[in-house]
Amino acid sequence: MHLCSVVRTRRNVGYLESDRGAVATELQERTINVNASDTLRFRECFLKALSSCTMAGKSIQDLLTPALTVDLLKVKRNAQVMLERFQKLGVQLRPHMKTHKTLECADIMTAGTRRCIVVSTLAEASFYADHGYDDILYAYPLPFDKVERCAELSERLTLFHVLVDNSAALEELKKRPLKRGKLWHVWLKLDCANGRAGVPHSEPAALQLAQAISESPGVELTGIYTHCGNTYSCSGEEEIRAVAQDTTTFTLQFMEKLQANGIHCSKSSIGSTPSCSQPVPDMAMLSEVHPGNYVFYDVQQLMIGSCKLEDVAVRVITRVVGHYPHRNQMLVDCGWAGLSLDSGGRLPTGYAVIEGHPDLKLLSMTQEHGRVEPISGKLDYEKFPLGSLLSLIPYHACATAVMHPVYFVHSDGVVVDTWTPTRGW
Numbered sequence: 246m247h248l249c250s251v252v253r254t255r256r257n258v259g260y261l262e263s264d265r266g267a268v269a270t271e272l273q274e275r276t277i278n279v280n281a282s283d284t285l286r287f288r289e290c291f292l293k294a295l296s297s298c299t300m301a302g303k304s305i306q307d308l309l310t311p312a313l314t315v316d317l318l319k320v321k322r323n324a325q326v327m328l329e330r331f332q333k334l335g336v337q338l339r340p341h342m343k344t345h346k347t348l349e350c351a352d353i354m355t356a357g358t359r360r361c362i363v364v365s366t367l368a369e370a371s372f373y374a375d376h377g378y379d380d381i382l383y384a385y386p387l388p389f390d391k392v393e394r395c396a397e398l399s400e401r402l403t404l405f406h407v408l409v410d411n412s413a414a415l416e417e418l419k420k421r422p423l424k425r426g427k428l429w430h431v432w433l434k435l436d437c438a439n440g441r442a443g444v445p446h447s448e449p450a451a452l453q454l455a456q457a458i459s460e461s462p463g464v465e466l467t468g469i470y471t472h473c474g475n476t477y478s479c480s481g482e483e484e485i486r487a488v489a490q491d492t493t494t495f496t497l498q499f500m501e502k503l504q505a506n507g508i509h510c511s512k513s514s515i516g517s518t519p520s521c522s523q524p525v526p527d528m529a530m531l532s533e534v535h536p537g538n539y540v541f542y543d544v545q546q547l548m549i550g551s552c553k554l555e556d557v558a559v560r561v562i563t564r565v566v567g568h569y570p571h572r573n574q575m576l577v578d579c580g581w582a583g584l585s586l587d588s589g590g591r592l593p594t595g596y597a598v599i600e601g602h603p604d605l606k607l608l609s610m611t612q613e614h615g616r617v618e619p620i621s622g623k624l625d626y627e628k629f630p631l632g633s634l635l636s637l638i639p640y641h642a643c644a645t646a647v648m649h650p651v652y653f654v655h656s657d658g659v660v661v662d663t664w665t666p667t668r669g670w
Contacts, residue, residue, distance in 0.1 A: 258577050266601075267586045272462075272623070274555050277493070282403060285563055289362055290535075295400075299634055300354065300653065300660045300663055301660060301661065301662070302659060302660065303534040303659070303660045304658055304659060304660070305562060305653060305655050305658050305659075305660060306634060306658070308562055308653055308660075309539075310562050310563050310564045310578050310579070310634070311561050311562065311563045311579035311583035311584070312561070312562045312580055312645060312649075312653055313559060313560075313561055313562075313583075313645065313648075313649040313651075313652050314559065314560045314561075314562055314652070314653045314654075314655055315541070315559055315653065315654045315655070315664065316558045316559075316560075316655060316656075317653045317654050317655065317656050317661060317662070318656060319442050319555075319556065319557070319558035320353060320369075320540055320541070320558045321353055321381050322358075322544065322556075323539055323540050323541075323556060323558060324340075324353045324354045324540055325373065325540075326358060327340075327521065327522075327536065327539050327540075328354075330521075330524065331521075331534055334524065334529040335529055336528060336529060336531055336532070336533060336534055337361065337363060337384065337532060337533040337534075338361075338533070338534060338536075339361045339363050339514065339516075339533045339535045339580075340354040340355065340362055340363065340535070340536065340537060340540070341362075341363040341364075341365070341384070341516065341535050341536060341537025341538075342354075342362055342363065342364050342365075342368070342369055342373065342537065343363075343364065343365040343366075343537050343643060344538050344540060344541055344543065344642060344643045344646060345535045345540060345646060345652075345664070345666060346369055346372075346646075346647075346666035346667050346668070347652070347664040347665065347666045347667075348372075348373075348376050348664075349654075349662065349664045350664060351373065351378070351542060353540070354540055358378045359373075359376075359377050359378045359379070360379055361380045362378060362380070362381055362382070363381075363382045363384045363516075363537070364381060364382070364383055364384065365383075365384060365385055365537045365618055366385070366670045367383065367391055367394050367395070367398075367670065368667055368668065368669035368670055369667055370383055370398055370405070371394075371398070372667040374398060374402055374405075375630070379402050379403050379404060379510055379615050380402075380403065380404040380406075381398070381402065381404070381406070382406040382408070382432065382470075382535075383398075383405070383406065383408065384408055384432075384470060384472075384535070384662065385394065385406050385408060385442075386408055386409065386410050386411070386434060386442045387407050387408060387409050387414040387417065387418070388416065389413075389414070389417050392420075392421055393419050393421065395407050396421050396423060399423050399427060399430070400423055400425070400427060404432065405431060406430040406431070406432055406467060406468075407429065407430070407431055407432070408432050408434050408470060409431055409432075409433065409434065409454070410433070410434040410436075410442055410443050410444050410454075410460070411432065411444075411454070412454060412457060415431075415454070415457060415458055415461060415464070415585070418431065418461075418463075418464060418466065419461055419462070419463065422462075422463045423463065428463060428464060428642070429463060429464045429465065429466045430465055430467045430469055431458050431464055431465065431467060432465055432468040432469065432470040433451070433454060433455050433466065433468075433469050433470065433510075434470050434471075434472075434515075434589065435451060435456060435469050435496065435499060436470045436471075436572075437471045437473070437491070437492045437495040437496060437515075438475055438491065438492070439471075439472050439473065439474040439492075440475070441472065441474060443471070443472070446471075446495045446496070446498075446499050447495075450504055450520070451499065452499075452503070452506065455469075455503055455508050455510065456506065456508055459508045466509065466510045467510070467511065467512055468510060468512030468513060468514055468532065468533075469496060469499060469500060469503075469510060469512070469513045469514070470514050470535075471492055471496050471514065471516075472496070472517060473488065473489060473492040473515050473516060473517040473519070473520040474487050474517055475492075476488045476489065476517050476519035476520045476549065476644060477517070477519065477545070477549065479519060479549050479550065480548070480549065480550065481549075481550045482523045482550045484550070485519045485520060485522075485523040485549065485550055485551070486523050486524075486525050488520065489508065489515075489519075489520035489523065489524060489525050489528065490525045490527060492515050492520065493515060493525060493527045493528050493530075493531065494527065496513050496531065497513065497527070497530055497531070498550065500513050508596070511532070512532040512533060513531050513532050513533070514531060514532060514533035514534060514535055514604075515528070515531060515534060515535075516534050516535030516536050516537075517536060518536045518537065518538040518539045518542075518546060518551055519546065519549050519550070519551045520534075520536075521534050521536035521539065522536070522539060522546070522552060523550065523551065534587060534659065537643075537664070538642060538643060539551070539644075540558070541557070541558050541559045541642040541646070542556045542557045542558060542559075542642065543557060543559065543614045543638070543640060543642035543643075543645075544557070544588070544592065544597065544598050544638055544639065544640045544641075545587070545588075545619075545640050545641050554638075557638055557642075558570075559599070559638075559639060559642050559645070559646065560600065560637060560638055560639075561583055561584050561635045561636075561637040561639060561645060562634055562635075562636055562637075563577040563578055563579035563583075563615065563632055563635050563636075563637060564577060564578050564632055564633065564635075565577055565617075565630070565631055565632065565633050565634075565635065566578045566614075566631065567631070568626050568629075568631065570626065572618075572623075573615050573618055573619065573623060573624050574608070574616050574617060574618045575618075575624065575626070575629055576615065576616060576617070577607075577614070577615040577617055578613065578614070578615075579610070579613075579614060579636060579637060580610040580611050580612045580613045580614045580615055581610045581611070582612045582613055582647075582648060583613075583648055583649065584596060584597060584604060584610065584615070584637060584639055584645055584648070585639055585640055585641040585644035585648075586610070586644075587640050587641040587644050587646045588640035588641070589606070590607075590609065592640065593606070593620070594606050594607065594620070595607035595608050595609070596609075596640065597637040597638055597639055597640060598637070598638040599617070599635055599636070599637060599638075600635075600636040600637070600638055601636070602635070603620075604619055604620050604621070604622075605617055605618070605619060605620065605635075606617060606618055606620050607629075607637065646666065647666075647668075649666075650665070650666075651663050651664065651665050652664040652665075652666070662669070
């Protein structure tokens with residue numbers, strides 16, 4: 246039996262801390278004849294098994310804090326809703342992995358297919374490739390120092406896609422032809438009023454770059470990729486849909502320009518969680534969409550109008566560690582090392598929403614400390630004894646998740662698994 250199956254079986258029948266020694270012994274016995282290429286996989290499986298064995302069945306109330314908790318049922322529901330939404334429109338969902346960066350959540354988002362995903366780093370790309378994923382789009386303007394790593398993934402996988410928004414990047418690809426006659430699968434990044442990366446959709450340079458890509462030997466113009474990030478400045482469903490409509494229209498119009506100029510390009514894709522949570526009918530004419538945050542959601546998405554509070558799947562659990570009546574505050578053990586500063590403290594409740602306590606405000610954070618005070622009046626310290634828990638709903642789930650080395654996955658407050666994200670670039 247494969248070691249992963251052994252330790253998974255032990256975990257499922259209820260072996261906890263007392264079983265660590267037995268699993269360790271079994272690991273040693275079973276790795277004697279394992280070749281070096283399998284060592285990393287065994288080690289990953291072993292460490293995850295130990296972590297899961299230790300935590301399985303525990304209440305999230307018993308976690309060492311600060312801890313990132315993930316509601317498994319909400320994650321599955323969010324993923325299923327998004328998948329079915331675009332199945333009905335006849336559009337391929339290519340989910341973005343940057344929010345969670347875990348294998349388990351990716352399997353949920355892809356419904357177990359392990360195909361057709363987006364990543365923001367090559368660390369993510371390699372991680373998913375190592376675990377059997379294919380058709381991976383590296384959705385970041387091609388970094389010149391990473392061309393060789395991109396080439397290796399392109400030669401290794403059936404489909405590995407890169408993104409360009411300038412002619413210099415195209416020249417770098419042409420300098421490194423792929424082996425065995427494989428083609429570089431290139432997506433042109435289009436800027437449709439988002440104002441980050443991409444060639445502005447209305448400028449002649451966009452069409453010129455598309456033409457250059459399509460005419461380059463060893464290179465294929467696979468798709469047009471647009472980030473609908475300007476939806477993040479929206480407030481409410483109506484504004485989201487207006488931006489989604491504009492972005493869709495600009496993208497489809499550009500596809501028409503390509504066709505009119507004899508430039509073959511098979512795919513068009515836009516994405517952002519707000520636009521894909523509140524899609525417009527014209528999005529049915531796109532090939533793909535690429536949202537990511539939707540699997541967790543957060544306070545930012547709630548305020549924009551992407552979701553409801555009951556859809557937000559993540560919390561940061563923190564403990565009260567100090568009472569300071571002279572300044573009407575208490576201290577918690579979560580600072581900016583465990584919670585995103587993205588909101589700038591501008592929420593009515595400060596840097597996060599404190600679940601169940603709309604009268605409390607996370608006023609400020611240092612690296613490992615958070616200051617909490619009442620929005621008005623005197624703090625009732627009897628309600629928050631030292632050691633008691635508070636649950637913080639993060640403003641930005643992506644930026645908060647990246648600070649945690651492990652996620653505690655629960656069902657109805659009971660830990661059922663631990664997810665370990667990949668890290669690095």
